[in-house]
């Protein structure tokens with residue numbers, strides 16, 4: 001089967017300082033890749049390279065068979081299919097929960113607004129957040145904000161989800177709520193790359209675990 005993501009000889013430097021050196025990784029559909037490693041080792045940089053929030057210095061990244069570094073590649077389309085979830089949620093603070101979730105499907109996928117709202121309510125109901133549909137982010141707990149951020153990404157029907165320390169801003173209870181949601185996605189065969197320091201969570205969900213050490217991706221047993 002074709003790999004959904006294929007990273008080939010990826011290098012990244014910042015101001016001539018090497019951060020990532022010759023990273024190679026093939027990821028099959030449905031895999032759940034965990035990336036861990038010391039602070040400053042380049043975990044976020046690697047994830048950000050995958051949807052060109054950072055531009056690699058050298059190398060190629062294939063997503064669904066297409067080289068995303070090809071100048072003809074429409075990176076906006078790629079980002080719609082490979083959605084990033086951040087540590088700090090990044091919800092639109094002046095939009096309600098339901099508007100946060102429906103904005104991109106309506107604007108970018110030209111989805112009918114009534115249909116988008118219907119689907120968003122379905123997602124919220126499934127994950128126990130329907131009663132928050134009209135709330136604003138400031139009225140939510142951290143765990144609820146992060147779950148809404150994940151549902152916002154899911155509303156785009158992504159092929160891959162990228163998580164950069166999705167629970168590190170949360171207390172243990174809220175962390176569990178978010179990890180449970182990510183576990184459900186795992187059971188549904190969502191391809192995911194997750195940066196986390198939570199080893200129990202990682203071992204439970206991962207198909208493979210890697211650490212970034214000395215600028216390189218090292219498999220963890």
Ligand SMILES: Nc1ncnc2c1ncn2[C@@H]1O[C@H](COP(=O)(O)OP(=O)(O)OP(=O)(O)O)[C@@H](O)[C@H]1O
Nearest residue numbers: 014015019037038039040041042043044045046212
């Ligand atoms: N835009 C940038 N310009 C210059 N240097 C950067 C930039 N982004 C990251 N770096 C540097 O690259 C290195 C890797 O940063 P990165 O954020 O990828 O680390 P990380 O492994 O995610 O760390 P943490 O666990 O603290 O989140 C760090 O030394 C950082 O200072």
Ligand SMILES: [Mg+2]
Nearest residue numbers: 043044045164
């Ligand atoms: Mg980071």
